[in-house]
Amino acid sequence: MxxxxxxxxxxxxxxxxxxxxxxxxxxxxxxxxxxxNSNGNVISMDKHRKTKTISGDQPCSSCKKKNGKLVFYAQENGTVVGLCKDCKSKAIKQDMLPL
Known part of the structure; x- marks a missing residue:
């Protein structure tokens, strides 16, 4: 059963x-x-490319000027600093490592 x-x-x-x-x-x-019949999950990247910030818009961490392309360095305490070409000598004096 x-x-x-x-x-x-x-x-x-x-x-x-x-x-x-x-x-x-x-x-x-x-x-x-x-x-x-529709595009599905495909997303156009045109808007993303247009709104992307350029590294030239970032100010230098030392002099705060927007001098163009930055080179990023690691300080002894682990923080990352973006410096312009004019402030490169400060990075060399402080023995910062480029990233």
Whole structure:
């Protein structure tokens, strides 16, 4: 008696599994069909490229001037400092390591 109830319960669970699996497969195929008409998850990077900041906009950590391209150095305490070409001598005097 107990074996038959276990077999019946297992059969019911298998039937329920296949019913829900069929519904999920149908919904996902409909979803894929809708995405083929649109761009899907592809995002244009044009706006990101235009808003990207240029390193020339960053001020020097020492003189605070925007002299163009910065060279980044590590201080002894572990902080990172961006210095312009004019302040490079300060980095050499303080034995900073370039990154």
């Amino acid at each position: 107990s074996y038959t109830t276990v077999i019946i319960v297992l059969l019911v669970l298998v039937v329920i599994y296949f019913i829900f699996r069929g519904r999920l497969t149908k919904n996902s195929s409909d979803h894929r069909a809708n995405n083929t």
